[in-house]
Amino acid sequence: MSGGRTTRIMVKPMPSREPQSSIDISLAPDLSALRMLAQAIQEFGTAHALSLDLQSRLNLVLDELVTNSVCYALPDLADPELRLRLFVDQDTIVAQIEDNGEAYNPFEEAPEPDTSLGLAERPIGGLGVFFVKKLTDSSTYERIDGRNRITLKTAIGGQACDE
Numbered sequence: 344m345s346g347g348r349t350t351r352i353m354v355k356p357m358p359s360r361e362p363q364s365s366i367d368i369s370l371a372p373d374l375s376a377l378r379m380l381a382q383a384i385q386e387f388g389t390a391h392a393l394s395l396d397l398q399s400r401l402n403l404v405l406d407e408l409v410t411n412s413v414c415y416a417l418p419d420l421a422d423p424e425l426r427l428r429l430f431v432d433q434d435t436i437v438a439q440i441e442d443n444g445e446a447y448n449p450f451e452e453a454p455e456p457d458t459s460l461g462l463a464e465r466p467i468g469g470l471g472v473f474f475v476k477k478l479t480d481s482s483t484y485e486r487i488d489g490r491n492r493i494t495l496k497t498a499i500g501g502q503a504c505d506e
Contacts, residue, residue: 364387364390364391364430364431365428365429365430366383366386366387366427366428366429366430367426367427367428368380368383368426368427368428368429369424369425369426370409370425370426370427371425372412372413372417372418372420372423372425373413374410374413374414376409376413377406377409377410380402380405380406380409380427381402381406383429384398384401384402384405384429385398385402387429388401391431391436391499393436393499394500397436397497397499397500400478400479400497401429401436401438401497403474403478404438404474404475404478404479404495405427405438405440405495407471407472407474407475408440408449408471408475408493409425409427409440410471411449411471412425412440412442412444412491413425415444415447416442416444416445416447416491417442417443417444420443420444422443423442423443423444424441424442424443424490425440425441425442426439426440426441426442427439427440427441428441431499434498434499434500435480435496435497435498435499436496436497436498436499437494437495437496438494438495438496438497439492439493439494439495440492440493440495441490441491441492441493442490442491443489443490443491444491446486446491447491448484448486448491449472449475449484449493450472450476450482450483450484451484475495478497479495479496479497480496480497480498481494481495481496482494482495482496
């Protein structure tokens with residue numbers, strides 16, 4: 344699947360009165376790119392003094408969504424594209440994931456998992472999206488110009504998990 348594609352990471356300042364920066368990542372549709380994703384999240388987290396808990400939650404949800412794109416949305420495309428933008432907006436981390444795969448809204452179309460069942464009894468599907476919803480403060484889907492865009496927002500210092 345790698346086909347000579349590369350992963351590029353750029354950290355660049357965004358124009359603003361407050362100090363902000365963003366990470367724009369163009370990922371090859373290959374699961375090995377998840378290592379670069381984890382490294383970029385760690386570097387971004389360190390630059391913004393994010394807690395290790397928040398960095399771990401970001402890594403988990405972004406890993407899940409990127410894996411879904413790589414495995415389900417992009418494999419049959421001649422020229423697959425996958426992008427991630429990660430930035431701070433006041434006291435909120437915003438992550439946007441885009442791909443050029445078939446239209447698919449995981450927040451409406453993924454099956455709702457029955458969390459009362461044991462792992463062996465659960466059908467496959469929906470658990471990753473369930474975690475994305477639980478570990479972020481908001482998660483939205485849009486179809487824009489033939490692209491899927493998922494936007495996640497998580498408050499810095501907030502705790503999205505039910506305790």
